[in-house]
Amino acid sequence: GKCRHPIDETALLRFCRARVPGFPRACASLDVDQFAHGQSNPTYKILALTRRGDVCGTYVVRKKPAGTLLKSAHAVEREYAVMRALRTTNVPTPDALALCEDARVLGEAFYVMSYVDGDIYLQPRMEECSERRRGAVYEKMARTLGTLHAVDPRAVGLGDFGKAERYGERQTERWAKQYEASVGPGVGVHAEESMMTLIAWLRSNAPAKEISGRLVHGDFRLDNLVLSRARSNGDDQVDVLAVLDWELSTLGAPYADVAFNCLPYYLPPGLELYPTLDPANLPRGVPDVGAYVCSWSRASGLPNPMTEGASTTWPFYIALSLFRGAAILAGVRARAMQGNASSANAHEMGQLVDVFARRALLVVKGANVPRGVNELAHRSETTSATAVGFEPSAKAASLLNKLKHFMHAHVYKAEEELEAHAITPERWSVSPAVESLKTAAKSAGLWNLWLPLDSAALLKIRPNDGEESTLFAGPGLTNLEYAHLAEVMGASVWASEAFNCSAPDTGNMEVLLRYGSVEQQERWLRPLLTGEIRSCFAMTEPAVASSDATNIESAIAREGSDYVLNGRKWWTSGACDPRCKVIIFMGKTAKDGSGVAKHRQQSMVLCPMDAPGVRVVRPLTVFGYDDAPHGHAEVTFTNVRVDAAASILLGEGRGFEIAQGRLGPGRLHHCMRLIGMGERALELASARAKSRVAFGKPLAENGAVLQRLGQCRVTLDGARLLTLQAAHELDARGIKLARGAVAACKVAAPAAALSVIDAAIQIHGGAGVSQDTPLARLYAGARTLRLADGPDEVHLETIAKMEIRRSKL
Incomplete structure (x- = not known):
């Protein structure tokens, strides 16, 4: 026979003689013909032939495809198990005769089943049939699926065939x-x-x-049914002889099964490579989707999802089914790229991925999509107008996809646990959820995303044995590339630490990377890069206006081979963290009147957190939040001794220079995170406006609310563009020439985020300032960044002076 993926007929014959019950002794050879229908597991019709060439038996072999396969895909072993288990029920299946898990026989696992002769209709329109037969087939199909969902999995030995809980959520993550x-x-x-x-x-x-815990087929559709042959065109005496293709069967939600079964009603009519129905022009005898689901409901004994329960239930399962179909088609496309797909038209099938996804979004009628997952640079309706030239590179786009998935799969789900921990007496200890997120991020290749493009050249240390080099080098992104990732992380106040991308560690690590000696990098940068320790930055002082760094009064005095540190610092973020092991301390090595230039009097030194004389006086609160365990501390330094040679960064008098290099890129990261905060707030505000009813109509129909939401979008997109422009200039021209652009986005980004968060709070009402939404915490963080990033007044003055200089040209 014809086979796109030939198999070893001699080896198969040996196996059948030894393992298939009742295999005819007269069989001398096999004739193997691969079925053309089917895209996943290659399936073959096997004719057992005598020496004279007569057929003495007919079987079907189904095997895994060749090549590298996705985990859990193509599980022929599960197909075999479920068909064996269903033999004692009213669900018709072929006889599962023998399973071979030894890849040495045919190269991959396979099983042999009986051949069931009957009609298989590939198209749901069934145009070759009469009205009566169409109606009878659809009724039998609905009843058969309902019969399956009425089976008690435990009664047939399938009680542990899958996890019953959170089926919809787990299926989303699986696909x-x-x-x-x-x-x-x-x-x-x-x-x-x-x-x-x-x-x-x-x-x-x-x-x-x-409703879950039922046995679901996973791919139940008309062309997976073998029906009794029609004696005439109008024959309405129909039986389902066998349900085929149990590869995706598991324990789960029956609504997902019936939704997938109904996909032909929801796909756009006219697809050449996938069966569809036009609900506006159904063939006579084919029921509409409501009547079909009603028949299934009666047979299964379960509530009708189209008429009972939450209004989003049926749209969710239809969208999930379309998504799953799209993911399967993407897998077919990927295997075709490798030359492994079992279908001759696999490449064409891959083109339907986008069609399925768009149709699903149409089914859910444009329901709210989190902006944190659908950024400006990826939105076709706005990219050409506002972000040309600033789109993510191919490398950044790939990381964005992974990051978005991780945020939804891990970070957002951990928020509730982290918020709960933050208000307990144990909040000054590190939540296990934080370390769990960090471990997962490392495994996902999303670690140290902040590391600059030239980090590999600046790194003076190398990974130890057993340490992954990627933990040290990072992906090597430009400021513009990283800006897109920082926006996504900004959507959750807990996210940045999970990826080792949080302040002040990123700024401190960059200082050590650019200005640290080999010894300093070995002692402090290595454990910071691997996430073993954390750090803090001590610059701001309560006694002076620290927006002007030359005001700093803390002293760094040389005594022999040591420096002696004295001073009082506050807003030393991270100093309360039990993992904080090192402080970058900024103070004066030269006094006023010493003849040293004003901007050459400051120096930076490294100080161990446990050095004698270092005392955390108190944690400061931000609008009542203490941000434990990280915290923002007031810290005193009293005659703290550190080794001068081991602690000085770059040299005496270079502190102001280091500060400028540190705060430019680092605080640009803040700006993009602020955009992410605003996007999260706008997402929540839009969802609230759609769901909240006041004075007889949803807030989304209130003109004032719409005006405010529209203004939020304009505000955010403008701030984003300024920030992307600053990142681009930072990459192309360096911090000195990009100073004006950086200053502009430092003014615009927090103002934009605050405006949007404030609007979201207003739309939420009392809930907006409660712990039930992240808005209050987002507002506190955004408002602080109008100061922590340098006050608006300083940035505006910088911009204004540049304008005045330009006017003189």
Whole structure:
């Protein structure tokens, strides 16, 4: 026979003779013909032939495809197990005869089942049939699926066939991971924007409570049914002889199964490579989707998801089914790129990925999509107008996709636990959830994303045995590339630390990277890069206006081979953290009147947190938040001795220079995180406006609310553009020439974030200032950055002076 993926007929014959019950002794050879239908597991019709060439038996072999496979995909072993278990029920399946898990036989695992002869209709329109037969087939199909969902899995030995809880949520994550593995530079296919948007919607709308724990087929559709042959065109006496293709079967939510079964009603009519129905022009005898689901509901004994329960239930499962179909098609496309796909038209099937995703978004009628997952630079409706030239590079785009997935799969889900820990007496200890996130981020390749493009050249140390080099080098991004990632991280106040990208550590690590000696990098930078310790930066002082760094009064006095530090600092962020082991201390090595230039009097030294004389006086609060365990401390230094040679950074009198180099890029990171804060707030505000009813109508229909939401979008996009421009100039011209652009975004970004967060709070009402939303914490953080990033007045003065100089030219 014809086989696109030939198999070893001699080895198969040996196996059948030894393992297949009742295999005919007269069989001398096999005729193998691969079925053309089916895109996933290669399936073959096997004719057992006598020496004279007569057929003495007919079987079907189904095997895994060749090549590198996605984890958990193509599980023929599960197909075999479920068909064996269902033999004692009213669910019709082929007889599962023998399973071979020894890859030495045919190269991959396979099983042999009986051949069931009957009609298989590939198109749901069934145009070759009469009205009566169409109606009978659809009724039998609905009843068969309902019968499956009525089976008690424990009664047939399948009680542990899968996890029952959070099925919708877990399916979303499963197919998101499979999709992510099917795109990217390694595959040669870019991720579709529509798919990323759909993933975000599904994650935001997974049902909190769902009917689950039932046996689900996972791919139940008309062309997976073998039906009794029609005796005439009008024959309405129909039986389902066998349900095929159990590869995706598990324990789960039956609504997901019936939704997938109904996909032909929801796909755009006219697709050449996928069966569809036009609900506005159904063939006579084919029920509408409501009637079909009603038949299934009666057979299964379960509530009708289209008429009972939450209004989002049915749209969610339809969208999930379309997403799963798209993810499977992306996998087919990826295998085709490798030359492993089992279908001759696999490349064409891959083109439907975007079609499926867009259709799903249409089904959910444009329901809110978190902006943190759908940034400006990836939104086709705005990219050409506002972000040309500032789009993420291919490398950054790939990291963005991974980062978005991680935020939804891990960070957002951990927020509730982290918020709860932050108000307990144990809050000054590190929550286990934080370390868990860090471990997951390292495994995902999302560690030290902040490391600059030239970091590999600046690093004077090398990984120890057993340490991964990627933990040290990072992805090597430009400021513009990293800006896109920082925005996504900004959507959660807890996110940056998970990726080792939080202040003040990033700024301190950059100082050590650029100005630290080999010994300083070995002692302090290595454990900071690996996330073993944290650090703090002691510059601001309560006694002087520290926005002018030349005002600093803390002293660094040389005594022999030591420096002696004295002074009082505050807003020393991170000093309360039990993991904080090192302080970068800024003070004066030359006094006023010493003849040393004003900007050459400051120096920076490294000081161990446990050095005698260092005392954390108190944690400071930000609008009542103490930000434990990180904290913002007031710290005193009383005759603190440090080794001069080991602690001085770059040299005496270079502190102001280091500060300028540190605060430019580092605080640009703050600006992009502020945009992310604003996007999260706008997402929440939009969702609230749609769901909250006041004075008889949703807030989303209130003109004043719409005006404010529209203004939020304009404000955020403007601030984003300023920040991306500053990042670009920083890359192209350096901090000195980009100073004006950096100052502009430092004014615009916090103002934009505050305006949007304030609007979101107003739309939420009392909930906006409570612990039930992240808005209050976001507002506190954004408001602080109008000071921590340098006061607006300083930045505006810098910009104004540049304008005055330009006017003189």
